[in-house]
Amino acid sequence: MAEYSAWQVLRHALTGNTGWKPAWRKPEPKPRYDVIVIGGGGHGLSTAYYLAKNHGITNVAVCEKGWLGSGNIGRNTTIVRSNYLLEGNTPFYEHSMKLWESLSHELNYNVMFSQRGIINLCHSPAQMDDAARRGNAMRLFGVDARMVMPDELARRVPGLDLSRTARFPILGGLEQPRAGTARHDAVAWGYARGADRRGVDILENCEVTGFLRDGDTVTGVQTTRGEILADKVAVCVAGSTGRVMKLAGIDRLPIESHVLQAFVSESLKPLIDTVVTFGGGHLYISQSDKGGLVFGGDIDGYNTYAQRGNLPIVEDVMAETVALFPALARVRLLRSWGGIMDMSMDGSPIITTGPLPGMYLNCGWCYGGFKATPASGWCFAHTIAKDEPHPLNAAYSLDRFHRGYVIDEKGQGATPWKH
């Protein structure tokens, strides 16, 4: 398949754009694959891509129950960052950041990764110290971080309420300049095209309805498009992990499914040129290239598989937005949607072999999965190919909960809806 480039776009435009080929094939399932990845979302597709690219495993199928990218890869607020506090997290997310930085080029697909920075605002001296603690942790791991002061904020974030009379006056913030946003759908499509070009079969409308087993060992999957055998079956279905794992007889996991709502305003001329988060509540806001403000807050906070939230969170997120940017009271909310999050017991993900022989599990991303897409696939592919975790994901084991090696960025313990 031809490389995408400005030249190709021009050439095709002259012939009425009739020459473009599908971004990925729509093959029939083969009877057997080396690896089946369940879940055609960002993480599943990147896993397939890196299996092929890094490990030479190309006899791979990705089974997606609906349309490709229909899960959380297309339902997030597109923020990419590696500003983590804990040793178990920072190097992993920084690895992801490095993959992001060359992703468009590598995939020959513009995922519009825009390194416009993220600023976490602080509203008390204690929050400033906490931010410094995190920033220092990042710096010691070689991650970029800097503190920003109100005068710089006034310059860079017009409309931000910097008055001392604000309910939570802004004292400063922590910035990760290399953080930013990316076009979420493009990430799914770019990985899909990249995997497809390396021989991976992407099977859309292919819902897994059961697992084929030989004793304990998983030997393949039953799907709505027939039985498919595989040496290894990798589950990568954030939001549906509970449901899919039940098909394999795994009834209980350290995960609850919760809905996170996201919001977009109508399109505006450039206003917010970075990503801003609020420390007086929970709000993150940026502006897409099309001009819509993209923002979100807390999860609704009750178990659900319905991609639909409720009004209290809507009101609270809007209230926080207007508290931070009083001029935005005049802007209108245009769209909202909900995504189902695998909320884990410590707020950190799971990338592991098992829990059954022949099975591999990637889940528990809470609402941080988008930024992790490249590293998650990269590490999961390694874990599948080598049958052991890469050092970057060694801490993301399933047994860490029982053993007490939790990675709890928020310090909330086993209350998933508070992470």
Added chain:
Amino acid sequence: MTSHRLTSGGRIDRTKTVRFTFDGVRYSGFAGDTLASALLANGIRLLGRSFKYHRPRGLLAAGYEEPNALVTVIEQGVREPNIRATELEVFDGLVAQSQNRFPSLGHDLMAVNGLAGKTFSAGFYYKTFMGPAIGPLKGTRFWRFCEHFIRRAAGLGSAGTVPDPARYERMNAFCDVLVVGSGPSGLEAARKAVAEGKSVILCETEAALGGTANWSGPDAASFAETLISGLRDNQDVRLLNRTTVWGRYDGNTFAALERIADHKAKPATGEARHRHWVIRAGHVVLATGALERAMVFPGNDRPGVMLASAALRFARSYGVLIGRRIVVFANNDSAYETAAILHRLGAEIPAIIDPRPVVGDWAQSLADEAGAKTLPAHAIVGSGGDPELDSVLMQPFNLETGKLSGPKRGFACDTLLVSGGWSPVLHLASQAGTKPVWSDKLQAFLPPEGDDHWHAVGSCAGEGIEPPAPVFEIKAKGDKAFVDFQHDVTADDVRLAHREGFQSVEHLKRYTTLGMATDQGKTANVPGMAIMADALGKPIPDVGTTRFRPPFTGASLGALAAERFADLRPERLTPMHHWHEEHGAGMMSAGLWMRPESYNQPGETVEDAYLREARIVRRGVGIVDVSTLGKIDIKGPDAAEFLNRVYTNNFAKLAVGKARYGLMLREDGFAFDDGTTWRLANSHYLMTTTTANAGPVMQHLEYFLDCIWPDLSVNLTSVTDQWAGAAVAGPKSREVLAACVTGTAVDNEVLPLMGIVHGKINGIPVMICRLSFSGERAYEIYCGAHHGQAVWNALIEAGQPHGIQPYGLEALGALRIEKGHVTGAEIDGRTTAHDLHLDWMLSKKTPFIGSVMLTREGLTDPDRWSLVGVISSSGEKLRGGSHIVEGTKDAPGRSLGHITATCLSPLYGKHIGLALVENGNTRIGTRAFATDPVRSETHVPVEFVSHHFYDPKGVKMNG
């Protein structure tokens, strides 16, 4: 420029002239006009520029579905962008501007985008701008560079940065039946519900109630009028006009936006601009009507091409005749009647073009009435005029094959009315998760059968919709053929998406941005799906169905935020708050509470002040407001057993009249909260918690009593706000108490450390516990909150001879650091009792919450971080959040932990701190560095010491 206003008719008030400006030019209209109708009456048809190609655009519709005519309203410097001209009611002094054009609407330089032909097709951005592999623009830099210009070209109107001075309100309402839409079927549904004795709320998005009755002729109008006046007189009915129900949530909870003052030059004093309604309805009737769809053909976006229903509305509601010479292009009969009416009003209708092979008798008679020639089996294949329409091109069309053949023929006209069939407005049904059903007959998605909670009526349910021919697009060569007008998505874009494999409705939407503009594709979604279905060779419903999500139309953030932020985050003030402010305290937020940081005297910095305050506590006596501590009253025969289970240490054996320091763990074995709990009677305790955890601890206790141990007879009451508290600390604290407390002695015999006494101060009952956070002899004095100030004053007065001074949070922090007491900075949800050297508090005999889980290997790993003291060896300042490393500044090595709290020790004059450090226990006496690269860039040599800097044996506080 000629007036298009008819001499009579319309629901406007011709006695009230309204003056307004659009793009700096002054116009006049009548009260009751929208900006769209007023500009049309003035002959202005060019109202906007499109998103991508910046094509000149006029009005397509007359209501909320309008995709093209978006304007910005500027009012006293406050900008509100993206308002549909069709919804903006004009008022005297209105200032509106067109958007997305430079320098002007007539001459937009960005229209050059249109010349790039098919380059800017769907997927354009994904295939380009990847940037070079090497050089200064490698990686993401090239995209960042290009993005800057792309973002400026994109976007619609500009939002302001001036705070919005408007007021917004929130209203909760309840009703048996909510009716959405006040057209004839909505009014009828409301009438029926009222007759059944039900309470009703009826919402209408337009200014005038009546919906289609307002433009369907006199019979419909009088029918509606009768129903409306019947409802208006009924106490059980609330009629809300200018109110859009935009969201449907669980439990039949609806969100609606009422525009109270947008149509006024100036809101009344105190009047809100918008009101956010939250309506809980037993049942909802969706009488939301149906929207006409446009047809897709080359040049279908030229100003002058309009929906037939819109022309009817402009004529009947606003007395504006949209054109003099009007061609109609319709695939159904509904537009024929419009043609006849417009003809009666004075328009010439040269032709009605219909893709269907045969025109029915009824339609033909209407065409005859309109004096129009009917051209069945024909289609429009192009339009002309710059920028406004002056001609259309048509060609014979075969409905079976969709093919065009034969000679093209032009018609001169100033207006082309189109009707591509009707789509019921089923959004609110879909938002609740129901799946729309495709009707082949109506070529539209219909809401499914309703249930106990909702049903649809009227054209929303498909009633009375004229069945159209199944034709959505005329595939002709020529200009771009638009599906989504606002986002400039063309039929070719849809086909390109198909070609590249983006074939499901969601892929189509995401790849082409179809339906993602501010009109949310209300007129575009079904045609877009139809073109995809055609490309796939499948029926339309096989492409999928879009699930609609809130909001139905945009809702202002201000309204949604109304009365929410501050209500949910109240500023909590202690009873002594104003005294603190009057005495120079800088107040800072601690959670929701406001607490004094320090009481700065003239010329003092915060550091000067806290050093002075803390030294006074160490040498004399100080007083601090501790009212914010969480306080929980615990009563019942099982109170002692309950506390034994909740705390890691024993509270059952605590003597009455004594207090004990307690530690709570979470179920997972990690530390949760600490505080003192006082045994006031055998079955009565008063628990104190940290300020931050007052709420969570209360919920934690309630959970265990309700859900885990319902057999325990214990009652909990949060009394945080009922008690005011002051801590008097320092060697001379006893003298202060002795001088003002009556009814009890306060000497060491009667009131030793952890002792409790009851007495009075100035006649006010107080409860005194001898506790020490600072390490000095100290007492906490509690009284009823409303007496807090009086008791505080009495303590200050009694302390005057001893030089008592108030101290704030900074001094409190410095004192506790010296003493090595932990707070939330150390009990951060990740630390264990062992980490904090509180393992001595873990009962070995009785089980408690977390007692088993804390034995796990991860919680007892010797490499865990544990609490140590640090002293700056160089005399440089230490800062909280610094990390502990062993390497040099340039090569610091890995982090061994971090500093949780620091101060300049008032006692030792050194910079000290507490830190959580890997293998902390083994490091006492060794050295390392505190590094702070993100902030001060200091790299301070530190020595590890015990976290008990001051009086480790507790001689001072016991004495």
Added chain:
Amino acid sequence: MIITCPHCGPRDLAEFSYKGDATRTRPGTASGDLAHWNAYVYERENPAGQHREFWQHTGGCRKHLIVTRDTLTHAISHVEFPPTKAPRRSGA
């Protein structure tokens, strides 16, 4: 979402705090069975369908409720107070 509190009547979601899965069984207070404790603290069935869960009416009577709710539709089929037990004889 509207939850009908048996004590206060139908009230909006905003008045309630979620407290999670109500089907877990907590080991007895004196139990030293670490595996059971781990399962109780960390493992969830997380069903797609009927879910019994604790909610606390924090903005009302502050009682905990057991709500049976469908996690696919949010429809609530049952609300009750947690089971009571005979009062323990106070002796400790």
